[in-house]
Amino acid sequence: xxxxxxxxxxxxxxxxxxxxxxxxxxxxxxxxxxxxxxxxxxxxxxxxxxxxxxxxxxxxxxxxxxxxxxxxxxxxxxxxxxxxxxxxxxxxxxxxxxxxxxxxxxxxxxxxxxxxxxxxxxxxxxxxxxxxxxxxxxxxxxxxxxxxxxxxxxxxxxxxxxxxxxxxxxxxxxxxxxxxxxxxxxxxxxxxxxxxxxxxxxxxxxxxxxxxxxxxxxxxxxxxxxxxxxxxxxxxxxxxxxxxxxxxxxxxxxxxxxxxxxxxxxxxxxxxxxxxxxxxxxxxxxxxxxxxxxxxxxxxxxxxxxxxxxxxxxxxxxxxxxxxxxxxxxxxxxxxxxxxxxxxxxxxxxxxxxxxxxxxxxxxxxxxxxxxxxxxxxxxxxxx
Numbered sequence: 001x002x003x004x005x006x007x008x009x010x011x012x013x014x015x016x017x018x019x020x021x022x023x024x025x026x027x028x029x030x031x032x033x034x035x036x037x038x039x040x041x042x043x044x045x046x047x048x049x050x051x052x053x054x055x056x057x058x059x060x061x062x063x064x065x066x067x068x069x070x071x072x073x074x075x076x077x078x079x080x081x082x083x084x085x086x087x088x089x090x091x092x093x094x095x096x097x098x099x100x101x102x103x104x105x106x107x108x109x110x111x112x113x114x115x116x117x118x119x120x121x122x123x124x125x126x127x128x129x130x131x132x133x134x135x136x137x138x139x140x141x142x143x144x145x146x147x148x149x150x151x152x153x154x155x156x157x158x159x160x161x162x163x164x165x166x167x168x169x170x171x172x173x174x175x176x177x178x179x180x181x182x183x184x185x186x187x188x189x190x191x192x193x194x195x196x197x198x199x200x201x202x203x204x205x206x207x208x209x210x211x212x213x214x215x216x217x218x219x220x221x222x223x224x225x226x227x228x229x230x231x232x233x234x235x236x237x238x239x240x241x242x243x244x245x246x247x248x249x250x251x252x253x254x255x256x257x258x259x260x261x262x263x264x265x266x267x268x269x270x271x272x273x274x275x276x277x278x279x280x281x282x283x284x285x286x287x288x289x290x291x292x293x294x295x296x297x298x299x300x301x302x303x304x305x306x307x308x309x310x311x312x313x314x315x316x317x318x319x320x321x322x323x324x325x326x327x328x329x330x331x332x333x334x335x336x337x338x339x340x341x342x343x344x345x346x347x348x349x350x351x352x353x354x355x356x357x358x359x360x361x362x363x364x365x366x367x368x369x370x371x372x373x374x375x376x377x378x379x380x381x382x383x384x
Contacts, residue, residue, distance in 0.1 A: 012059060012079040014087045015113040018094045020065075022072040024103030028063045034100040035061060035076065039093040047089055057081050058090070072100075076107070079115075087112060158187055161199055162209030171196035177218045179266075180210060180242065182232060185255035186222070193259035204232055206239050220244040220269055222262075224253040225372075230351055234368045237272070244269040247371050250354060275369035286376055288359070290383035295337050296359060300378065305338030327353060335359065342367060342375055 020031070036049050045051050052058045058080045065074030076094060080087050097107045161168035167184035175197035181187060187198045201210060213219065221236050223229035225248040236242055246269040248254050249261075257265070289312055299306065305323045307315040309332055318326055320340040327333070327349040335357040336350065342363040350358055350373045357374045359381060367375070 011056070011081045012115050013082070014080050014084075015115060016076075016078040016080065016087065016091045016094065017110045017113065018076045018078075018091065018107050019110050020072075020074055020076060020097070020100075020105055020107045022100050022103050022105045023070075024072065024101075025067045025070060026065075026072050026100050026103060028065060030101045031063045031065065031074070031076070032061060034097050034105070035094065038097045038099070039090075042093050042096070043089060047086060047093075049090070052080075052082070072103075075110070158184060158191070162207065162212075164202070164207040164209050166202055166207060166209060167200040169196035169198040172199050172213075175217070177220070178213060180214075180219055180221045180236070181254055182224055182229070183255070186253075189255045189257065190222075190262065193262050195262070201232065204228070204235060206235055211240050214240040214242055218243045220246060220266065222246045222248075222254055222266065224248050225250040226253070227348075227352055230348070230370070230372070233371070237275070237368060242272060244271055245275065245371065246270070250372060270371065275371075285382040286374075286380055287384035288357075288376075288381045292335070292337060292359065293381055293383045296378045296381065299337060299339040300361070302339050305336060305340070307333045308335040308337065310334040324349060327355075344368070347373055347375065 022031075039049055041048070049058065049061075053061075058078055060079070062077040063074060064077075065072055078090065078094070080090065082090070091109050091112055095107050095109055097105060099105055158167045159170055159172070160166065161172055167187045169187060169191050172178060177197060179190065179195060179198045181190065181198055181200050183200050183202060187200050190198045199210065199213065201207065219240070219242040221233065221242050221244070223232055223245070229247060233245060233247075236245075246265045248257055248265060254262070291312060292308070295306060295314075303320050304317060305320050306317050307326075307330065309315050312335070315333065316326070316330075320338050323336070323338060323340075324345055327336075327346070331353065333353060333355050336346075336355060337359045338361075340360055342358055342360045344364065344367050346358065347367055347370055351370060355373060357376065359376045359378065362377050363375055369375075
């Protein structure tokens with residue numbers, strides 16, 4: 001049954017329906033008056049219809065009536081959000097009405113409809129339709145199933161390499177170019193995409209067999225786009241001579257990537273020379289908004305830092321001595337500009353907070369290159 005009022009549509013639980021027969025001709029207001037008047041005070045204010053209607057626990061009372069041959073008959077409809085016991089008491093109270101105006105009357109409960117049950121049935125029926133359609137649309141064809149199974153058979157199983165028994169693809173030893181990943185799940189994912197020249201580190205410490213491989217073959221490190229990947233990259237740069245580095249998008253792991261994403265990140269691999277070449281070799285200045293260049297000039301000699309949001313708007317100005325502590329509790333920073341030295345700790349915090357750019361007086365020689373945070377000095381920037 002459709003009820004007026006959007007709030008009733010969502011809050012009612014039950015609908016009381018009672019039919020009535022009256023000896024005489026009456027109007028709707030007469031019936032409404034009898035409903036409120038003859039039930040008033042039967043069970044205290046908690047079940048008084050007027051109070052319940054004011055508080056929204058019963059909805060608008062609807063009356064349908066027809067008069068014929070000096071008699072009136074019809075239907076009383078009362079929507080309610082009360083519990084079952086209270087609803088039953090209201091229904092029984094309505095049945096106790098014996099007069100409408102000056103006329104004798106008889107009221108009989110016809111039914112109490114559970115609106116939620118009706119809604120549940122509609123929802124269940126619709127869910128069955130959705131499931132049926134979904135199943136048909138997503139069910140793979142016989143050809144697709146055959147191709148998938150055949151592809152799996154061709155992949156083969158993950159092998160073990162070296163004394164460390166590292167997870168590896170079957171073509172690792174026969175390939176001149178290899179891909180180093182973090183774990184077994186990464187190896188499996190790359191094998192699904194046809195890349196069989198893979199080997200996993202299985203930990204933050206680089207195994208001796210990986211160090212030896214990097215001397216013999218052209219190695220590309222394909223690492224997760226998280227803090228763990230940052231740390232492993234630093235370790236690889238220190239103890240191996242890998243040729244290239246690729247990273248999963250920030251916040252993603254290699255095992256989560258589909259084949260298209262894997263080939264894209266490998267295509268965009270960065271030569272190690274670009275990461276490790278001395279900064280003094282840079283010949284071209286980097287263009288940044290002129291506001292940042294002006295900000296850098298005003299900061300010189302102040303030992304202060306300014307945090308900028310994605311729009312380049314200043315968020316906060318603070319002493320450089322408080323910068324590291326502030327970064328741990330701040331979010332939404334896009335760029336840091338400060339009169340000081342970029343340290344490894346600042347770079348690590350910036351990477352964790354997804355900060356894209358750090359501009360400072362100079363960069364510490366101990367800082368390892370970062371794939372996720374651009375490091376610039378005041379002397380390297382120019383207005384765009």
